[in-house]
Amino acid sequence: MVEQSEPPEEPRLPPGQYVPRGRPVIHYGRVPTFRPATWQLHVMGATASGEQHRFTWPQFSELPRTTIVADFHCVTKFSIMGNEWSGVSTETLMKIAPPAPDVKHVMIWGEYGYSANIRIGDFARSQTMFALEFDEKPISAERGFPVRMIVPHLYAWKSVKWVRAVEYLLEDKRGFWEERGYHNIADPWREQRYSYQEEAGEGPP
Numbered sequence: 133m134v135e136q137s138e139p140p141e142e143p144r145l146p147p148g149q150y151v152p153r154g155r156p157v158i159h160y161g162r163v164p165t166f167r168p169a170t171w172q173l174h175v176m177g178a179t180a181s182g183e184q185h186r187f188t189w190p191q192f193s194e195l196p197r198t199t200i201v202a203d204f205h206c207v208t209k210f211s212i213m214g215n216e217w218s219g220v221s222t223e224t225l226m227k228i229a230p231p232a233p234d235v236k237h238v239m240i241w242g243e244y245g246y247s248a249n250i251r252i253g254d255f256a257r258s259q260t261m262f263a264l265e266f267d268e269k270p271i272s273a274e275r276g277f278p279v280r281m282i283v284p285h286l287y288a289w290k291s292v293k294w295v296r297a298v299e300y301l302l303e304d305k306r307g308f309w310e311e312r313g314y315h316n317i318a319d320p321w322r323e324q325r326y327s328y329q330e331e332a333g334e335g336p337p
C-alpha cells in the first residue's frame with residue numbers, strides 16, 4: 133500500500149470538546165405542545181418599520197428554505213458533527229422583517245420564556261437559521277419542533293428550541309443562561325464558556 137501524506141486539515145473540534153456516542157438531547161424544562169392554530173412567531177422590538185411582524189404557522193412554514201451542514205458544540209463539552217438542518221435563514225427573515233439600522237443585538241425567545249441573546253452580526257451570519265428539519269425530517273418535539281434556532285458558530289445554548297419570538301435590541305440584554313453565569317458571546321473556538329471570562333465590551337454594562 134502506498135502511504136500518502138495528507139495536508140493538515142483545519143481542526144473541526146473546538147478546544148475542550150469531544151464527540152460522544154449518539155446525539156444527546158438536552159434542555160431545561162418540559163417539551164411544549166405545538167398548537168398550529170394558535171402558534172405565531174413574532175418579530176418585535178426595534179424593527180425597521182416600528183411595527184411588530186407576526187407569522188402564523190402556514191405563513192412561516194411556507195417561507196423559502198435553505199439547507200446547511202454544520203457542527204454543534206454544547207458548553208458541557210460534547211460536539212455533534214455534520215448535522216443537516218433545513219429551514220429559513222435569518223437572511224431571509226431579515227428581508228421580510230428587517231431590523232432598524234441601529235440594532236446591535238437580538239434576543240431569541242423560546243416557549244416558557246427561555247431566551248438567548250446574540251449580536252446582530254452573529255444573527256446575520258450565513259449559516260444562522262430557523263431550522264424546521266433535521267436529517268430531512270421535521271425536527272422532533274424534543275429537539276425544538278416546529279422551529280428552532282441554529283447558530284452553529286456559537287455554543288449550542290444559543291440555538292433556542294421552540295422559537296416564538298425574535299426581539300431586535302438597541303442595547304444588549306442577557307438571556308436565560310447568560311444571566312446564570314454563561315458567557316455573553318459564547319464562541320467555542322475561544323472557549324468563551326463562563327461570564328467570568330468576559331472582557332470589557334463583551335457583555336452588557
Ligand SMILES: Nc1nc2c(c(=O)[nH]1)N[C@H]1C(S)=C(S)[C@@H](COP(=O)(O)O)O[C@H]1N2
Pocket residue numbers: 155156157158159160161205206207242243246274275288289290291292293294
Ligand atoms: N428552548 C430551549 N432551547 C434550548 C435549550 C433549552 O433549555 N430550552 N437548551 C440549549 C442547550 S444548552 C443545548 S446543548 C441544545 C441542545 O440541543 P439538542 O437537544 O438538539 O442536542 O439546545 C439548546 N436550546
Ligand SMILES: [Mo]
Pocket residue numbers: 158206207208288289
Ligand atoms: Mo448545552
